[in-house]
Amino acid sequence: MKKINDRSMDIGPFVAAPDDDMLICRCEEVTKGEIRKAVHEGMYTLTEIRRYLRTGMGLCQGQTCAKLVKRIVAAELQVSPDELEPATSRSPMRPIEMEVFAKEADADE
Amino acid sequence: MSNCAEVVIIGGGIIGCAAAYNLAKKGASVIVLEADDSIGNGGSSRNGGGVRQSGRDPRELPLAMYSVEHLWPVLSEELGVNVEYHKEGNLRLGKTEKHMEILQGLTDRATACGLDVKMISGEEVRAINPYLSEEVIGASWCPTDGHANPLIATLGYYKRARDLGVCFYTGEEVVQIQKVRGKARRVITKKNVYEGEKIIVAAGYESRKIVETVGIDIPMRKELIEALVTEAEPKMFPQMLGTADADFYGHQTDHGSFVFGGASGFESVNKDNGTNATSSITAPCICRGIMKYIPKLANAKIVRTWAGYEDLCADGIPVISPVEEVPGLILACAFTGHGFGISPVVGILLSQMALEEQTLLDMKEFRYDRFHAVI
Numbered sequence: 279m280k281k282i283n284d285r286s287m288d289i290g291p292f293v294a295a296p297d298d299d300m301l302i303c304r305c306e307e308v309t310k311g312e313i314r315k316a317v318h319e320g321m322y323t324l325t326e327i328r329r330y331l332r333t334g335m336g337l338c339q340g341q342t343c344a345k346l347v348k349r350i351v352a353a354e355l356q357v358s359p360d361e362l363e364p365a366t367s368r369s370p371m372r373p374i375e376m377e378v379f380a381k382e383a384d385a386d387e
Numbered sequence: 388m389s390n391c392a393e394v395v396i397i398g399g400g401i402i403g404c405a406a407a408y409n410l411a412k413k414g415a416s417v418i419v420l421e422a423d424d425s426i427g428n429g430g431s432s433r434n435g436g437g438v439r440q441s442g443r444d445p446r447e448l449p450l451a452m453y454s455v456e457h458l459w460p461v462l463s464e465e466l467g468v469n470v471e472y473h474k475e476g477n478l479r480l481g482k483t484e485k486h487m488e489i490l491q492g493l494t495d496r497a498t499a500c501g502l503d504v505k506m507i508s509g510e511e512v513r514a515i516n517p518y519l520s521e522e523v524i525g526a527s528w529c530p531t532d533g534h535a536n537p538l539i540a541t542l543g544y545y546k547r548a549r550d551l552g553v554c555f556y557t558g559e560e561v562v563q564i565q566k567v568r569g570k571a572r573r574v575i576t577k578k579n580v581y582e583g584e585k586i587i588v589a590a591g592y593e594s595r596k597i598v599e600t601v602g603i604d605i606p607m608r609k610e611l612i613e614a615l616v617t618e619a620e621p622k623m624f625p626q627m628l629g630t631a632d633a634d635f636y637g638h639q640t641d642h643g644s645f646v647f648g649g650a651s652g653f654e655s656v657n658k659d660n661g662t663n664a665t666s667s668i669t670a671p672c673i674c675r676g677i678m679k680y681i682p683k684l685a686n687a688k689i690v691r692t693w694a695g696y697e698d699l700c701a702d703g704i705p706v707i708s709p710v711e712e713v714p715g716l717i718l719a720c721a722f723t724g725h726g727f728g729i730s731p732v733v734g735i736l737l738s739q740m741a742l743e744e745q746t747l748l749d750m751k752e753f754r755y756d757r758f759h760a761v762i
Contacts, residue, residue: 280424280558282578285549320549321542323557325425329432329538332642337618337690363424366693369665373618373688376678382671 292318303343305336317354392416395583398590400431404544405734411551422560427541433695435648438728441529446752450729458731466543475625477532486631504529563600571715585741592698594720606701607721613669617687619643634676649673697724707753
């Protein structure tokens with residue numbers, strides 16, 4: 279059952295912090311401050327954060343930063359991290375060259 | 388929590404968000420209800436980012452041309468986010484004489500509507516884009532087409548609308564619209580009741596079962612199509628690419644990655660278990676298609692694949708229309724996979740319909756009652 283999420287709820291203002299420059303998503307070079315700020319701009323789900331900032335969209339597909347991002351977003355929304363759905367994992371499991379991926383079927387010609 | 392507004396919009400995709408933004412800008416109070424947990428989780432975030440005029444149905448062309456001329460170039464500034472809009476042309480590629488015939492037909496219909504698009508030879512194609520293979524014998528070339536980032540554009544409209552006071556509720560699945568004194572007024576979700584003077588339904592294919600509750604039906608079906616993205620590559624070319632055969636389409640993003648969409652041919656009979664999951668055969672098929680046109684990408688690594696539903700209209704263009712039998716109800720659905728490029732103008736048009744202003748373009752081709760049986 280989906281939970282109703284009021285996107286105008288008061289989560290307080292964005293307050294700058296000393297560790298805002300810390301890199302959280304190393305593949306796409308997204309900092310903690312950018313993630314916290316995006317939450318205040320209305321990005322309340324991990325899927326929205328990902329699409330807005332590219333966290334977890336790089337070569338490791340979020341295997342390194344997903345939990346960190348989740349914790350940061352949860353803290354900003356003042357909810358438990360368990361309440362946040364992870365972003366969808368997508369095929370392929372590892373980055374794979376187009377010419378290798380293409381061999382799924384034998385070419386007819 | 389607010390349950391009443393001048394306009395209630397069902398569907399938090401780019402169409403709903405763009406309508407909400409334009410209404411809020413004119414001072415209207417707006418509530419947007421999205422069934423999913425995330426804003427723009429349907430086609431809005433799953434399309435290939437094309438901002439095309441060429442290859443469109445002539446009836447839809449005025450909307451695309453208006454968006455390209457007046458709205459896309461200033462959208463980043465207007466929304467305060469970088470929507471990565473590039474107006475650097477679209478090449479629709481052909482490899483056989485049959486392809487060239489298809490392209491010639493599309494080009495003739497578009498030029499008749501005043502669009503700057505022309506047929507060019509294989510050599511001219513490679514002068515524009517040197518990465519295309521010798522197999523390409525010609526193309527249609529529309530220099531004012533382009534592409535943008537659909538993820539950022541959708542969330543940008545959402546963000547600006549929210550800043551202007553629009554109330555967004557996600558996880559709110561609408562089950563019914565109810566009339567009060569003959570007018571559409573109440574929107575019933577699984578848990579709440581909302582009320583609006585006007586109700587805009589922009590919920591993709593799901594619009595069908597929502598408007599059925601007030602006796603309206605739009606002839607459409609849904610089809611699951613797929614796309615993929617590569618790792619970041621050095622800058623190669625800025626054009627949007629498509630093919631006469633529709634075997635793939637795509638572009639290189641600002642990030643450097645290539646986004647390509649395509650088809651396996653099984654789309655109309657894909658397994659539908661209710662989730663938009665990818666199949667194992669489509670992405671490899673898209674890869675085989677791409678490599679024939681752009682051999683240099685053979686070593687590019689695919690990092691992600693995804694799928695999304697298109698809401699395909701019986702006659703191939705959307706329904707964007709007030710419904711006379713149900714006063715207060717406005718439809719914006721059945722975009723047939725062409726919604727992203729025209730979303731900025733559709734947002735304006737919907738705000739005009741909801742506020743009963745004169746629409747800036749003639750909308751009679753998009754009426755909900757245009758469908759007739761063959762005999």
